[in-house]
Amino acid sequence: MDTITKSYLKQKFSEYYSRNGVYTPGRFETREWAFVNVDSIPEFIMHRHIAFQNEIELRGYLMKNTPLHAYFSSAYYEKPDAEKMDDKGWKGADLIFDIDADHLPRGGLEEAKKQIVRLYDLLESDFGIEDMMLVFSGGRGYHIHVHDEEFLALGSAERREIVDYVSLNGVSYDNLMLQSTQYSRISGCMAKILENAIKRDLLTEIFRIKKKTADNLKDIFARNREKIYSGDFRTLPRTVRKSMEIVFEKCVDAIRVHVDPPVTADVKRLIRLPGSLHGKTSLRVTPLDRDGIEEFEPFRDAVVFGDEQVRVRVLSNVKFKLKGEEFRLRAGKHELPEYAAVFLICRNRALYGW
Structure with missing residues (x-):
């Protein structure tokens, strides 16, 4: 990705964060934060061991640094900004589930949505969980964050047992x-x-x-x-x-529910920040209600950029669908709606300008 394209992408992400808030997790000041900046492209360099005292500090960071990806820890720490993990002082962690469309036997985001709904209902009925959040990852799957107090102190072994239960591992x-x-x-x-x-x-x-x-x-x-x-x-x-x-x-x-076992077992997991943008798609990491997820369409409802025409150079033939419009593009110069241009740039399929 060239310098001009990086500057354009940074501008668009900055505009988004200047207009939109992000999710602020509980026990805010005990979380570790991590970010991948636009300037690091094509490398995926994560800047982590960061802590904020309040939402204002986080918002200021997002607007100033304009990350391509934003994460926070499922864990709570005494010293979340300590450089060494052993020095952080682990105090507990949210229980996290990840369902990735690419890891499913039949694949596809529609199947991933069915799986996450099945998991949500199972956690509610079989475990009595009351405080959890559904999230579209902005990419190829969905997350569930469980905040119920009785699950926060669970170690990796106990969390793996929950994975075995929802995955029906070992049934005969x-x-x-x-x-x-x-x-x-x-x-x-x-x-x-x-x-x-x-x-x-x-x-x-x-x-x-x-x-x-x-x-x-x-x-x-x-x-x-x-x-x-x-x-x-x-x-x-x-x-x-x-x-x-x-x-x-x-x-x-x-x-059975096909969750990603390492994500749930990890008591120090970094998870995408709801409300932030996914740097490989430009889609919003979207919090969802259980009642509203059935009607949720990721490539329609998680699109945040506008319709203004933008000149781009498409690097190879590409086909995709956004906001109900299907695009079939050959490599070369095109004028596209902003939301389609930013999407292709994030997918590394286009460069900004002619």
Whole structure:
């Protein structure tokens, strides 16, 4: 990225921070802060071990230094600006979850949104968590910040146990009858698949059984529905029980949440600052309500720049969609809306000016 492009990008980010506030986390003065400045491009050089006493100091830093990326620590420290981690004096940490679209089996931001909603509801129902924040990362995923007091002192091992729980690590078909919330969800999913197959008369196709066995199974299910929904499949024909092991795996895949384990286990994690800009997309790191996330569209609702026409040199053929408009551009000179120009510059796909 050339000097003129860096100057333009710095100007645009500075304008954003002069007009917009950012999230101010609790226990503000105990947090470590870290930033990556525009001038460091193409290197990713993080300036960290920074502390602020109040929001005014943070706002002043953002406006003066105009970072490309802004982070704060999930941890609380006695001395957050100490250069050595051992000297900081760890006091606790928020419980953080990260779901990255690029790490999902099926991928995509829409799937990541479904996963984060599933996780939010699970944390609320199974752990009784009340104080948590949903955030679009500004890039390829979503975060959840848990602030409930009882989770702040957890170490890495305990946090990994929570990851195992939401990820369904270690579950087994042989343990289906165990009385646990997660096994109840799995057995309920399996029984529902079986019941739907009965209602749609698809038993012979789905479970590869003979018609006589299928007719017998319908009677068995009607008499033992409650037991089957609880995970007790002993009344089912042997051939069906064998097929249910495959159904088990499908239900586990449908119920598990694919969180990024190292993020949650890390008690000294740096996490993106909600309200800041993501330096690789120019999109806003956006706090979200549980009720509003369903309608949230990242490439529409997290776009912050305007429609003023800007001259750029596109470096290679590119296709993308922002604010409902699809762009298909060949390498060369173009006039684009500001929001599209800044997006491409951040993606290192364009330079400013002709």
